[in-house]
Amino acid sequence: MKQEVNELIDPSKFRDRIDIKGIEKSLLVDMLRKMVLIRKAEEKLSEHVESGKIKCPCHLGIGQEAIGVAVSLVMRKSDRAFGAHRSHSHFLALNENTYSLFAEVLGKYDGCSHGMGGSMHIVDNDNGFKGSVPIVGATIPIATGAGLAAKMDKAGDISISYFGDGACEEGVLHESLNMASIMNLPVLYVCENNLFASHLHIDLRQPSNSTSRFAKAHHINYNTVDGNDVVGMYKLLKSEVESMRSSNTPYYLEAFTYRWKGHVGHRDDIDVGVKRGAQLDSWKKRDPIKRLADSLIYEGVLTESEYQYLNHEIQNKINSDWEKAELASFPENEFLITQVYS
Amino acid sequence: MKKTTTYAAGILEAYEYLLTNHPDFFIIGQGLWSPWYVGATMTDLDKKFGKDRVIDCPVSELATTGATVGASICGYRPMIVHPRVDFMLLAVDQIVTQAAKWRHMFGGNSTAPATFRAIINRGGEQGAQHSQSLHSWFAHIPGLKVVMPYTAKDARDLMISSVLSNDPVVFLDDRWLYEKEEEYTEIEILDLNEVLPQKLRNGDDITVVGISYTSLLCEKACEHLENTQGIKSDFFDLRVLNPLKLENIIQSVNKTGRLLVVDGDWSSCGIASEIIASIVERVDLLALKSSPKRITLPDSPAPTSKALEQLYYIKEEQIIETIIDLVK
Incomplete structure (x- = not known):
């Protein structure tokens, strides 16, 4: 039987305020701050892809901020997350160090990879982000091995594998899920299903729009959720991850979302993808940030002016981090050769 | 009479040394619980050191190789064993594009010190797809070390130094050498960076x-x-x-x-x-x-x-x- 989702990919649904009951105020504000920071950081990157100051390929995740933030809030520093080409949000959700990201994107020594990686190769070991790479699906087995290492460490840590719906068309997803299932590995597979792989809609690539069927086939517990509801995902993950830690089991989260920008760069790319032009405006009304901010203001957690101030403060930090990153130094010439071997 | 050893016994001794002395070392690969795949080089290791450190696995070269890379990034010194080089080619992305680049592209902030062991196993009318070596392919790649021992002493000592190396290593041993006999010497711990022809x-x-x-x-x-x-x-x-x-x-x-x-x-x-x-x-x-x-x-x-x-x-x-x- 066909495993499909309908409501979750309908942009006219899930536009209202999100349910924030039962979550501490400070945590809610933390979620909002992280998402605003990620949004504004990526807007800054977008601006400078357009200005030409950024040359390396930048895959922006504007519109998808809620997923990385929800995951980051159930992670320990000793957990190990691996990302892919669109991973700025995963990185910033764990460490709000926009300077480190900006310097990296500009190829500067102060960047998280000392300028050797750019947007597509970012790392932050101290905060549990073990690396991102742009070869689609490549970190899925790597994260699976990190789960094996976590299991061997016997400390209740987990690994996290971030990937998109496109990566589910790589055979290695099947191999990895099979392995995690048969070997009981604590790997949290997070599929950010934004319905597009580059320009091509999932309906033109797969016989079903929901990738969780792969988890089901491998006897892995899973859920399909609104990926633009940070609180809903946080609540679900909190209980699921707790059980992963105690029982060494994998879990598969499929979070439906939408990227506001094209596959790579600053443009909207409404003219390159089938269905994309018609749906982008509608999806912008399912904005994960506005929905949380509206809830917080409506429920009196935050006033309108406090929210304005939060935005203003973050914008200032981002502007100053960008300016500092522009002035930072490039790696020394010998770095080209000295980093090949240990 | 002087004590002798063989190339296959040298590899087995390397495994016993590593499993005894390095708790962060483990092995994964197809056929590790069967004497059928890896000749006399891994006999009874699973019984002696446990099936959680000598891991037989599904028929998934790419995922198991990637998992080896992942565990190496997380502080282990793991080895994947491919009983034939030909099958290791299903995992080339993880070896060439992931592990070999990992240190450089993260500016030295991370490393993937995994060992990729594959066995050259040819002749005996096994044909085109059970016979390749392809060591030159791997030797082309900056960031990968490629080791091919000839003596029984090297089969043992270079395997140990490959696992202990802080970089990813492709280690290729040859079945046609398994019975090669020579005088036994004690284990010598070598720094792979110092090993010359x-x-x-x-x-x-x-x-x-x-x-x-x-x-x-x-x-x-x-x-x-x-x-x-x-x-x-x-x-x-x-x-x-x-x-x-x-x-x-x-x-x-x-x-x-x-x-x-x-x-x-x-x-x-x-x-x-x-x-x-x-x-x-x-x-x-x-x-x-x-x-x-x-x-x-x-x-x-x-x-x-x-x-x-x-x-x-x-x-x-x-x-x-x-x-x-x-x-x-």
Whole structure:
């Protein structure tokens, strides 16, 4: 039987305020701050892809901020997350160090990879982000091995594998899920299903729009959720991850979302993808940030002016981090050769 | 009588040493709980050290190799075993594009010190897809170390140093060497960065370089020529293909003026070409008494028929004839 989702990919649904009951105020504000920071950081990157100051390929995740933030809030520093080409949000959700990201994107020594990686190769070991790479699906087995290492460490840590719906068309997803299932590995597979792989809609690539069927086939517990509801995902993950830690089991989260920008760069790319032009405006009304901010203001957690101030403060930090990153130094010439071997 | 050992026993001893002394070492691969796949090199390791450190696994070369890379990034010293090189090719992305680049592209902030062991297993009418070596492919890649032992001592000591190396290593052993017997020596812990081509015979007439199984053929040929015709060779076993360190061989060619490289793989863009090119670039050309020469496989996939196999694989006689030709 066909495993499909309908409501979750309908942009006219899930536009209202999100349910924030039962979550501490400070945590809610933390979620909002992280998402605003990620949004504004990526807007800054977008601006400078357009200005030409950024040359390396930048895959922006504007519109998808809620997923990385929800995951980051159930992670320990000793957990190990691996990302892919669109991973700025995963990185910033764990460490709000926009300077480190900006310097990296500009190829500067102060960047998280000392300028050797750019947007597509970012790392932050101290905060549990073990690396991102742009070869689609490549970190899925790597994260699976990190789960094996976590299991061997016997400390209740987990690994996290971030990937998109496109990566589910790589055979290695099947191999990895099979392995995690048969070997009981604590790997949290997070599929950010934004319905597009580059320009091509999932309906033109797969016989079903929901990738969780792969988890089901491998006897892995899973859920399909609104990926633009940070609180809903946080609540679900909190209980699921707790059980992963105690029982060494994998879990598969499929979070439906939408990227506001094209596959790579600053443009909207409404003219390159089938269905994309018609749906982008509608999806912008399912904005994960506005929905949380509206809830917080409506429920009196935050006033309108406090929210304005939060935005203003973050914008200032981002502007100053960008300016500092522009002035930072490039790696020394010998770095080209000295980093090949240990 | 002196205590002896074999190449296969050397590998087994390396595993026992690593599993005993390095709790962060584990092995994963297809067939590890079966004596069928890996010859005598892993006998009963699972029984002795436990199935959670000697892990047999699903038929998923790519995911298991990737998992090895992932565990290595997270503080372990794991090894994936591919009982045939041919099957390891399903996992090339993880070896070449992930592990080999990992340190450099993260500016030294992370490393993937995994060991990728694959066994060269050919002949016996196994045909084109159960016979490849492809070591030159891997030696092409900056960031990967490539190790091919010839002696039983090296099979053991270089396997240990590969696992202990802080970089990813492709370690290729050859089934045709498993029964090779030699005098037993104690384990020597080597730093892989310091391992050079090893000179196994001395002579002034010609410099001969072998790699893994072809070192056996070269050593026999050199011995035969010295005994029967008085032709004396400086014979080197290459040991590490990447990074390539050729200083002692260059010195030798400056002395002998002649060079033969014997490689059990194809010639085009192969390690034999690389060795000759690197030496010709750096040797005193006036010292050369003849053009450097290589012996490699014919430019065809491995045949199945034993009549054609006879033709295909390199033989000692070929090396003898070539050396005579070069020295005359």
